[in-house]
Amino acid sequence: MSDVTAQTTEGHHHPGAPTGESEPPPERPRRVFGDRIGSVEVLTAVLVLLVVFRGPVSGAISSPRLQTWTTVFVSVMVQAVPFLVFGVVLSAVIAVFVPPSFWAKALPRHPALAVPVASVAGVVLPGCECGSVPIAGSLIRRGVTPAAALAFLLAAPAINPIVLTATAVAFPNNPEMVVARGAASLVVAMVMGWLWLRLGKAEWIRLPRRHDEGLGKLTAFWAAVRHDVIHAGGFLVVGAMAAATINVVVPERWLLTLADNPVLSVLALAVLAVVLSICSEADAFVAASLSQFSLTSRLVFLVVGPMVDLKLISMQTGVFGRRFATRFSPATFMVAVLVAVGVGAVIL
Amino acid sequence: MNRQAQGVVLLLLGGAVLKASLTDVFLRYVKEGLQPFLIAAGAVLVVAAVMTLVHDLRQQLGKGQARDSADDGHGHDHDGHGPAVGWLLVLPVIGLLLVAPPALGSFAAGQAGTALSSQAISDYPPLPPGDPAEISVLEYASRAVYDNGTSIGDRTVKMTGFVSPGAAGELMLTRMILSCCAADGRPIKLGMTGGAPVDLPADTWIEVTGKYSAKVGTDAVNGEQIPYVDVQTWVRIDPPRNQYQ
Numbered sequence: 258m259s260d261v262t263a264q265t266t267e268g269h270h271h272p273g274a275p276t277g278e279s280e281p282p283p284e285r286p287r288r289v290f291g292d293r294i295g296s297v298e299v300l301t302a303v304l305v306l307l308v309v310f311r312g313p314v315s316g317a318i319s320s321p322r323l324q325t326w327t328t329v330f331v332s333v334m335v336q337a338v339p340f341l342v343f344g345v346v347l348s349a350v351i352a353v354f355v356p357p358s359f360w361a362k363a364l365p366r367h368p369a370l371a372v373p374v375a376s377v378a379g380v381v382l383p384g385c386e387c388g389s390v391p392i393a394g395s396l397i398r399r400g401v402t403p404a405a406a407l408a409f410l411l412a413a414p415a416i417n418p419i420v421l422t423a424t425a426v427a428f429p430n431n432p433e434m435v436v437a438r439g440a441a442s443l444v445v446a447m448v449m450g451w452l453w454l455r456l457g458k459a460e461w462i463r464l465p466r467r468h469d470e471g472l473g474k475l476t477a478f479w480a481a482v483r484h485d486v487i488h489a490g491g492f493l494v495v496g497a498m499a500a501a502t503i504n505v506v507v508p509e510r511w512l513l514t515l516a517d518n519p520v521l522s523v524l525a526l527a528v529l530a531v532v533l534s535i536c537s538e539a540d541a542f543v544a545a546s547l548s549q550f551s552l553t554s555r556l557v558f559l560v561v562g563p564m565v566d567l568k569l570i571s572m573q574t575g576v577f578g579r580r581f582a583t584r585f586s587p588a589t590f591m592v593a594v595l596v597a598v599g600v601g602a603v604i605l
Numbered sequence: 606m607n608r609q610a611q612g613v614v615l616l617l618l619g620g621a622v623l624k625a626s627l628t629d630v631f632l633r634y635v636k637e638g639l640q641p642f643l644i645a646a647g648a649v650l651v652v653a654a655v656m657t658l659v660h661d662l663r664q665q666l667g668k669g670q671a672r673d674s675a676d677d678g679h680g681h682d683h684d685g686h687g688p689a690v691g692w693l694l695v696l697p698v699i700g701l702l703l704v705a706p707p708a709l710g711s712f713a714a715g716q717a718g719t720a721l722s723s724q725a726i727s728d729y730p731p732l733p734p735g736d737p738a739e740i741s742v743l744e745y746a747s748r749a750v751y752d753n754g755t756s757i758g759d760r761t762v763k764m765t766g767f768v769s770p771g772a773a774g775e776l777m778l779t780r781m782i783l784s785c786c787a788a789d790g791r792p793i794k795l796g797m798t799g800g801a802p803v804d805l806p807a808d809t810w811i812e813v814t815g816k817y818s819a820k821v822g823t824d825a826v827n828g829e830q831i832p833y834v835d836v837q838t839w840v841r842i843d844p845p846r847n848q849y850q
Contacts, residue, residue: 296610300695307703315704321712328706328713329788332634334697336786338622339642342649423784465688479656484687486653487611490618491690494697504788509717510826539785546720546791549827575690 322505330501336536337387337493337568344388345489348395349481353474357400368402372450375405376443379412386414386537386563387493387572391485394464394576403462408450411589414537414563415442424559427541431552433604434559438541441560441600445593452588461585463578485576492575496568500534503567507532516549523554527594530562537563553601560597565590606687612657614694619650621701630701632847633708635786708848709790711769711807714779718827720791721746729756737761737814741850742780743793749832754817761837763814765845768805769794772825776802778813778834783849790849796822796833805841813839 307314318327364371382389393410397403414420416439428434465488515525526547535543540562544555565586574582606614625631626643635643700706721743729752732738742764748756766780769792778795781787798818802811813836820833 296607297613300610300613300692304695304699307699311703318704318706321710324706325709325712325716327700327704328633328709331697331700331704331706332787334700335622335625335631335634335643336639336788338618338650339639339646342646343642346649427784476656476660479653480660482649482653483608483611483615483657486615486618486650487606487687487691487694491688491693494693495690497697500788505716508826513718513827533788535789536785539789542784543789543791546718548829575688 326501326505329504330497333497333500333534333568334494337497340388340536341391341486341490341493345391345482345485347382347388348391348485349478351392351395351399352481353478355399360396360399360401364401364405368404368454369451371402371405372408372454373447375401375409376412376446376450379409379414379416379446380418382413382417386566386569387489389413390569390572390576391489394485395481397462398464403457403459404450404453407453407585408446411449411564412443412446415439415446415560420537420541420563423538424541427545431605434552434556437556437600437604438559440604441556441593441597442563444600445560445564445589445596448592448596449585449589452592461578461581463580464576488575489572492571493568496534496566496571499532499567499571503532512547513549516547519551519554522550523557523594523598526550526554526558527561527590530558531566531590533562534566534568535562552605553598556601556605557594557597560600561590561593564593606689606691608657608661608687611687611691612654612661614691614698615650615657616654617698618694619647619654621647621698622650623647625701625705629846630705632849633706633787636783636849637847708844709781709787710767711779713787713790714769714781714792714794716826717791718824719746719794719829719831720782721750721793721829731756732760732762737763739763742766742778742795743782743850745834746793746795746832749817749834750821750830754819757817759816761814761816762834763812764795764834765810765812765842766795767808767810767844767848768802769807771796771822771831776805777831778811781849787849793850794824794831796820796831797836798833799835799837800839801836802839810842810844811839812842 318324364374379389382392389410392413393406396406396409421435421439424438425432425435465484512525512529515521526544530540533540533543540559544558547555547558550558570582570586573585577585622643625634626640626647631640631643729748732740738760740762745757745762745764748754764778766778768776769779771777771794776797778797780793781790782793783790797813797815798820799815805811813834815834815836815838818833818835822831822833823829824831
């Protein structure tokens with residue numbers, strides 16, 4: 258049992274500690290929105306103030322640079338929301354309606370075999386990377402071996418038909434780019450899955466606690482949706498702000514000074530893929546327009562982008578925990594760069 | 606972040622997405638084809654918010670009556686708490702509802718090089734009928750550069766775009782193209798000769814009629830070719846409904 262104020266004020270959350278044992282004095286009138294000024298009231302006040310002072314606020318951000326920042330930030334969010342919601346709904350379905358026994362049957366029992374199967378299964382998820390993070394979290398929660406879930410997380414945004422079609426459209430004169438992208442992404446996903454089997458530790462992954470037990474299925478479904486949108490969505494905002502900043506602050510001509518050096522160009526586009534955080538369905542068009550760069554360095558851009566970028570790192574921190582994200586993302590980055598350069602040398 | 610606050614934030618986010626996608630505001634940020642998915646996503650968020658708030662309200666009301674009920678005894682107040690980072694979801698709501706920034710304009714166009722090379726095709730059909738023939742900036746530019754203007758020939762063409770200043774301050778007819786969202790928006794730039802406008806403020810939308818010009822410039826940002834158009838007439842216009850191509 259819990260008291261009403263614990264529901265409506267911040268900072269009452271102590272994981273593991275038994276809180277909420279105290280009951281409000283019975284004579285105090287119990288109000289629906291709590292007894293104190295809660296976070297919702299503060300939010301309301303802030304929004305009202307913003308509406309009242311709307312003129313000065315928009316005046317303050319009218320410089321072209323800030324305005325472009327706001328446009329890019331809002332558009333990254335608007336673009337990502339449908340994919341985020343789609344991924345979150347799918348992950349809630351996995352979490353609530355698909356029994357764990359399904360995954361035991363669908364995936365090979367041996368983890369080393371489950372990794373390639375899960376990687377190839379990424380073909381069926383038609384979306385970009387924002388959706389796959391909550392889905393992977395849900396798979397782990399449902400007992401799928403983390404190595405397989407992580408391979409799926411890496412492969413799904415890069416090898417699905419929509420993304421490969423976009424790549425084909427963006428590189429009309431280089432159809433081999435599609436093959437190279439699909440192959441390199443699959444290899445990276447599998448290598449990372451197997452690496453996790455060898456080196457990964459289960460305690461690095463800390464999924465946020467969820468208390469779905471004891472709820473009806475439908476209630477649990479919507480609770481899972483809410484939970485994932487708040488977790489992954491909040492970190493998506495962090496990533497979108499970072500991407501907008503890079504977009505506005507780094508002019509393209511800096512980048513182009515690096516295009517002539519084969520090593521620097523690969524590194525430059527790998528880092529650019531991380532910081533730009535472009536949706537995997539659009540990155541092929543951006544890569545195509547970086548025509549001063551070699552095809553191999555642009556392949557690196559296309560392989561790294563859907564697997565490691567600022568918004569993904571941020572979302573993975575939220576869904577899997579910081580200890581996981583600080584190890585997984587740099588490792589994926591290095592494997593992705595190496596594999597993409599290797600595949601580029603063979604195919605392109 | 607308690608559950609009630611999460612419900613309110615979800616409601617705001619869903620409402621903002623719905624409002625932007627049911628009006629034309631979303632066209633400033635993403636492709637038109639995303640609209641049905643935006644509406645669906647906004648609706649799901651609103652439903653999730655309503656379910657959260659109803660569940661929260663019911664639990665709080667239920668507490669008053671059923672204080673002795675057994676299944677309420679294992680710390681249910683935990684299950685609603687979310688991380689403080691969820692508060693950041695208020696930012697896109699403010700961005701969409703209160704600020705609603707404009708579509709990318711001349712500042713973004715000046716930051717990036719003309720993106721013609723990503724759009725090359727090999728086969729150019731004849732221009733659409735009409736005199737002048739209405740074509741897009743992108744179509745003119747790719748016909749001029751990759752077809753050397755052959756398929757434009759002696760026809761008069763009409764194009765719309767906004768003006769953006771080039772490296773030397775000369776005005777260029779510009780249009781942003783999107784492949785996904787404004788984060789990947791890239792400019793297509795056209796130089797103007799003949800009766801070209803001068804001294805227009807950046808981001809002014811104009812409609813230009815003119816003919817093919819063999820003159821070609823270079824983009825100072827990425828060294829790509831910038832074709833020119835020989836302007837006959839131009840007029841100021843209102844920005845089109847969809848400012849991207």
